[in-house]
Amino acid sequence: MMEQKLVLEKQAPSMTFQIKKVVFRVLKNGFLALFSLLMIYPLYWLMISSFKSNEEFFQHPYSLPKEWTFDNIVRAWQIADMGRAMVNSTIVTVAATLLTVFLGALTAYALSRFTFRLKGFLMMFFLLGMLIPIHSTLVPLFTLMNEVGLLNTYWALILPYTAFELPIAIFLIVAYMSSIPKEIEEAAVMDGSGYWGIFFRMILPLSVPALTTVAILAFLRYWNEFVFALVFINDSSLKTLPLSLAIFSDGFSTDYGLTMAAMTIAVIPTIVMYAFFQEQIMKGMVAGSVKG
Template sequence: MQASTKMQAAGEKPAAWKKPVGFALKVLLLIYAIVTLYPLYWLVISAFKTNQEFFNRPYAWPLQWQIDNITRAWDLGNMGRAMINSAIVTIVALVLTVVIGTLAAYALSRFKFKLNPLLKGMFLLGMLIPIHSTLVPLFIFMNKVGILDTYWALIMPYTAFELPIAIFLGIAYLTSIPRDVEEAAMIDGNGWWGVFGRIIFPLCLPVISTVSILAFLRFWNDFSFALVFINTQALKTLPLSLSLFSDGFGTDYALTMGAMFIAVIPTIVIYLIFQEQIMKGMVAGSVKG
């Protein structure tokens, strides 16, 4: 009886600690969520304030919501055209990154040849290169080639600098996919391209979604490359349009916040869409032997 009583007491002790630990964990997660979401909340309320209210009541709700900030920022910053330019550059660079990255990862993870380790090392080395240190060489190169101040002046660097990450993640993910799947597809009469298009690419949806999120955020929010490589007003991307509301004499914070509110909406929408795709892809792409 005493032994059973001690066992019950010993068994109840961990259960007694679960509730406070679980509660503390939930509190920490709630605090983390508040800290993470507060900048977005501050941006939203600031986008609908006047300049005077922005300085006098920086953390309070607007006394009167200034919808005019959004419409004026859209018109004065030519944000419609800038959003189209950003969409063109981002989508093309994203497609190239996903297709080339997945193909390269498949080749490097499945085929054995002499230059395989060297190519893997080169792509891994590409992740260590400081991107902004290449601005001047790229500017000189693009000027000589004649693609400066075009969409390709942004698409090509975006794709090149994102490929090492895409290939690295792709190789790591493809090593978890058994070769039996490809062998079965080969027996059914598929060639290498058929195996890649019908089997490998769909199974890689989880890692493709991850790469797409990272690439989209970098491409859409890039400022330095667009500032250096784009001069024509009609080709300026969304981050460049935000700089129009600030000059050497002052900044119109009401319009700046309104423009930033417009710019952040596509990012949030795309991020939420890809988050759902990651969850679906992890379930659909899992392979169990």
């Protein structure tokens, strides 16, 4: 009798402890699932709405489309000129990304593999850029570019995009290049390679992981950038996707299916990119922001 009671007492608390643990886990995972839904739902709603007719959107704004129609996507491409905006965004984004990676790598090479008097100062000078609020440069950049005739050209976006991304690019690439052992260069010098040879044949290929991260981050930022495009581009044939969306949604504000379809077109490239390079995007964005 005594023995039995003892065993029971011993088991009882561990049982409730087990139950508590399970309940806690269910609650926790339920909460996490709900929170994920909160994060994803707006995007999901955007996508399903772009396949609905305007009437259906107003009658059943939250259910799946009864009839999937591509009409909105086609019209967005034609009426809203999303095709043109897509071409502009691609040109500006690709050109600025290439320029950013090239200039970033070149500068980082000097700052990480050489010692010279102004090195510390230059590093500081470049990092300073992360502290400058972009909006405070809009008016002066507008007047400066107006004077040199850059407004309403692709360069009005490519050059400032690159300039403002350089601090993060240089920071990330310098960190990576500094970790490449010195012996590699010494061996290359023995073989008679010059500095350019070392840069193009050794350092650049070895830095590909850092360069990829910089390229992905730059691509996302340029593709989504809005305020420079808003101020520096007036010519409707040069408008990028975010700018077209903002203007277009004003004009066609009651044709929701159409507006949502236009947004879906703009969002898909970045989501595809995220699906492929998730880890790099997360790490890169955090590394860039912590330093800034």
